[in-house]
Amino acid sequence: MKNYIIPAIRLTVVLMVLLCVIYPLAITYAGKMAKGKGDGETISKNGKVVGYALLGQSFTKPEYFWGRPSAVGYNAAGSAGSNKGPTNPDYLKDVANRVDTLLKYHPYLKRTDIPADMVTASGSGLDPDISVKAAQIQVKRVAQIRHIDENKVAQLVAQNIDKPVLGLFGPEHVNVLKLNIALDNLK
Structure with missing residues (x-):
């Protein structure tokens, strides 16, 4: 023993x-x-912290770029997906409503032009990024509402594209909070 x-x-x-x-x-x-010294990478505007680089926020005003929808209302304490499958009637209704809202504010788009990340929530419900195409389809709306040259807004989107990690891992994407701060600083 x-x-x-x-x-x-x-x-x-x-x-x-x-x-x-x-x-x-x-x-x-x-x-x-690491960036943020282990406390998360904060994003500041005029010396005040306005968000985190890895945490999505709700932008609903038409003069801003919109992020990916959240199944949890961007509440980090309840991070989760909706757990509704692609054939769930409630899920399909939510997606259809999001498509209708996008088409209302973007009448120049066709349904087939809408990227999936603009109408479907992510697994975490907290994605801070959207695809490059999702940002590009919003350029015209943002430029018209802010009375800014569309080319300037498109150039701003191009400047805020984050490349894949090491040029290999993941797709190109745009952080919505950083883009909207740059948009506010454009004037």
């Missing part, structure tokens, strides 16, 4: 030190080396 208990106690102590002290310290240190 002694041959089993003492090695088990030693292993337990070694694993406790490794997993309860060394590993958390290493992860904390790695987090402090």
